[in-house]
Amino acid sequence: MRKLEKMKVIESVKRLCLDANFTLNGNILKKISSFKHTEESPIGKKILSQIEENSSIANTEKKPLCQDTGLVVVFLEMGKVIVDFDIYDAINEGVRRAYKEGYLRNSTLKHPLNRENTGDNTPAVVHTKLINADHIKITVAPKGGGSENMSRLKMLTPAEGYQGVKDFVLETVTIAEGKTCPPIIVGVGIGGNFEKSAILAKEALMRDIDDSSNDEIAKKLEKELLTEINNIGIGPMGFGGSTTALAVKVNTYPCHIAALPVAVNLQCHSARHKSVIL
Amino acid sequence: MKILTPLTQDQLKSLKAGDLVYITGTIYTARDAAHKKMVDMINNNQPLPIPIKDSIIYYVGPTPAKPNEPIGSCGPTTSYRMDPFLEPLLKLGLRGSIGKGARSENIKELLNKYNSVYFQAIGGTAAYLSKFVKSSKLIAFPELQSEAIRELTVEDFPVFVTYDIYGNDLIKDEINKYKK
Numbered sequence: 001m002r003k004l005e006k007m008k009v010i011e012s013v014k015r016l017c018l019d020a021n022f023t024l025n026g027n028i029l030k031k032i033s034s035f036k037h038t039e040e041s042p043i044g045k046k047i048l049s050q051i052e053e054n055s056s057i058a059n060t061e062k063k064p065l066c067q068d069t070g071l072v073v074v075f076l077e078m079g080k081v082i083v084d085f086d087i088y089d090a091i092n093e094g095v096r097r098a099y100k101e102g103y104l105r106n107s108t109l110k111h112p113l114n115r116e117n118t119g120d121n122t123p124a125v126v127h128t129k130l131i132n133a134d135h136i137k138i139t140v141a142p143k144g145g146g147s148e149n150m151s152r153l154k155m156l157t158p159a160e161g162y163q164g165v166k167d168f169v170l171e172t173v174t175i176a177e178g179k180t181c182p183p184i185i186v187g188v189g190i191g192g193n194f195e196k197s198a199i200l201a202k203e204a205l206m207r208d209i210d211d212s213s214n215d216e217i218a219k220k221l222e223k224e225l226l227t228e229i230n231n232i233g234i235g236p237m238g239f240g241g242s243t244t245a246l247a248v249k250v251n252t253y254p255c256h257i258a259a260l261p262v263a264v265n266l267q268c269h270s271a272r273h274k275s276v277i278l
Numbered sequence: 279m280k281i282l283t284p285l286t287q288d289q290l291k292s293l294k295a296g297d298l299v300y301i302t303g304t305i306y307t308a309r310d311a312a313h314k315k316m317v318d319m320i321n322n323n324q325p326l327p328i329p330i331k332d333s334i335i336y337y338v339g340p341t342p343a344k345p346n347e348p349i350g351s352c353g354p355t356t357s358y359r360m361d362p363f364l365e366p367l368l369k370l371g372l373r374g375s376i377g378k379g380a381r382s383e384n385i386k387e388l389l390n391k392y393n394s395v396y397f398q399a400i401g402g403t404a405a406y407l408s409k410f411v412k413s414s415k416l417i418a419f420p421e422l423q424s425e426a427i428r429e430l431t432v433e434d435f436p437v438f439v440t441y442d443i444y445g446n447d448l449i450k451d452e453i454n455k456y457k458k
Binding site for chain 2: 040041043044047050051053054057058061063064065066067068069103104105106107115117119145146149177178179181231232233234235237238239240241242268269270
């Protein structure tokens with residue numbers, strides 16, 4: 001088996017943090033630009049143009065897209081490689097270097113109640129998964145506080161079913177209004193249990209913005225919810241309009257006969273995530 | 279429309295919800311932690327580090343400035359978190375606040391009562407907005423890092439009047455227009 005180099009993990013995480021904060025993925029930009037053509041509100045159109053201009057400045061000048069450079073979320077997919085060091089330490093070292101060298105904001109606190117800043121934006125929140133492959137995959141997603149704050153989870157009853165899920169997602173987006181920095185991406189996790197549904201919703205946000213679910217029910221939900229969300233009228237940055245969401249992503253998992261967990265994780269228009277395979 | 283700080287009563291009266299306004303002059307940054315500290319100071323009868331009367335507070339925690347740049351990226355943070363701290367500042371004559379998103383229902387009444395305006399800058403366009411900040415000076419609470427109070431000199435900083443002094447609400451009006 002191949003041995004993984006610690007330095008490679010540190011450097012990769014650092015690079016991903018910087019790239020994610022400076023450069024919006026091209027397909028997200030394309031999506032914003034296509035919605036600009038259909039946006040009904042004049043203010044809404046202007047806001048979408050300002051988002052495009054912001055992305056161009058950020059990319060050219062290597063300046064963060066958003067002042068909220070996020071709490072760093074990492075999806076670590078571990079294949080068959082030898083790791084003779086603490087990989088979580090290496091990930092945090094990468095975060096530490098990126099936030100210092102890239103002039104990124106430290107938004108992570110030591111304790112949720114004493115509110116003291118850690119000073120280097122560590123620790124990251126790391127989700128680890130074992131995969132049957134000869135490599136590891138690291139996805140870095142700095143997540144802003146505004147959209148995360150408006151995310152919700154509910155344990156529905158099985159009787160509430162398909163319509164209950166839709167109502168909960170629409171209610172979540174309606175309550176959030178402009179606070180989540182629309183146009184948003186809506187990640188929905190359905191099934192599993194309490195904590196699994198939340199992870200499903202976060203994982204859904206990592207999907208390609210242009211894809212749709214392979215599961216027929218989830219695919220139908222994604223399509224219907226996108227239309228219905230964009231009919232609420234919230235619009236870009238909540239100033240009113242027809243572009244509230246760029247995409248809805250639904251991930252599902254088997255669940256208990258008594259349960260119907262639903263989690264809705266909202267992602268602002270600064271949808272930052274980058275991956276690398278080592 | 280261009281406006282200069284400090285805001286005059288005439289300027290305040292002329293601002294209507296929906297106006298795109300370009301602010302030139304001095305504004306102060308403060309977000310969650312700095313607001314808590316300021317309101318604690320007011321409650322303890324201590325003097326505040328910034329002049330509140332006729333001033334504008336910008337809810338922002340900028341990224342660190344690169345060498346030779348006045349400021350890092352500096353877009354607005356969500357305003358409703360500052361709602362519990364607003365009235366004590368309004369009582370001292372705060373004339374404007376800049377942030378993003380709708381605020382609690384009682385805020386419009388408070389702005390009407392104390393003659394103050396709520397502006398929104400476009401959230402998530404922080405690199406763009408940094409272009410309108412000409413200088414930044416740390417004034418208080420350096421231990422709060424990005425949440426410290428800074429004095430910003432801005433030139434034509436673009437914001438939308440969201441709640442004016444007459445109780446109008448840009449957010450509600452516009453969303454209703456596009457609701458299907």
